[in-house]
Amino acid sequence: MKALKNILIVILIAALGFLGYLFYKNISENKDTNKNTIVEEKENPENEDEDIAVDEKNINDLKEYLLEDISMVIVDLRDIDSYNEGHIEGAISIPFEKIEELSQTNLLDKEQNIYVYSGTKEDSDKGAKALTKLGYTNVHSLGSIDEYEGEKIN
Numbered sequence: 001m002k003a004l005k006n007i008l009i010v011i012l013i014a015a016l017g018f019l020g021y022l023f024y025k026n027i028s029e030n031k032d033t034n035k036n037t038i039v040e041e042k043e044n045p046e047n048e049d050e051d052i053a054v055d056e057k058n059i060n061d062l063k064e065y066l067l068e069d070i071s072m073v074i075v076d077l078r079d080i081d082s083y084n085e086g087h088i089e090g091a092i093s094i095p096f097e098k099i100e101e102l103s104q105t106n107l108l109d110k111e112q113n114i115y116v117y118s119g120t121k122e123d124s125d126k127g128a129k130a131l132t133k134l135g136y137t138n139v140h141s142l143g144s145i146d147e148y149e150g151e152k153i154n
Contacts, residue, residue, distance in 0.1 A: 052129045059117055059142040060149050062088065072113040077127040078145070082119065086152035088145065096123065099130045110136050117142040 057065065065072060074091040076083050083093040094102065096118065108114060114136055118124040121143040128141040145152070 052132050054125045054128045054132075055140045056125070057115065057140045057142055059145070059147050062115070062142070062150070065113070065115060065140075069113045072115060073108060074142075075108075075114060075116045075127075076145070077116055077118040077123060084154055086145075086154050088117070088148060088150065089153050091117075096127050096130070099127060099134070102131070103134050108136065111138060113138045113140065115140045115142050117145050117148070119146070120144050 062074070074088055076087045076091040076093050077096045077099075078087075078093075079095050080093055083091075083095075087093070094107075102108060114131060116124055116127045116131065116139065118127055121141075124141045124143050128139045131139045
């Protein structure tokens with residue numbers, strides 16, 4: 001019985017070691033991918049953003065979008081002062097200048113629905129393109145908060 005217990009402990013330790021190796025290997029591959037992406041972005045011309053399609057949605061249909069996908073995220077791309085003056089309920093503040101930092105975090109799931117808005121439609125579209133360029137696959141531009149007919153909270 002004691003021999004069987006020792007064998008099980010050795011197998012468990014080996015399995016944990018193997019999982020640790022796979023985890024380390026995955027992290028290393030992701031770091032290499034991020035480095036390549038940054039280099040490619042620097043080498044590509046700035047006009048490349050024009051090729052990225054933006055899925056534009058009506059900002060006043062947010063309730064419908066929420067009913068379709070309860071896990072969606074609403075992102076306010078304006079500066080923090082504008083956000084504090086009034087924003088859509090449930091929106092998180094990620095100022096446009098901070099979008100690049102998202103690639104360093106796991107704040108947003110790259111596959112979840114992300115709805116962005118800003119002070120202007122152009123800025124909202126620009127933010128949606130930036131997120132798409134970072135690998136987020138379901139980004140939707142809501143346009144300007146000035147078009148929002150619902151209640152804004154602060």
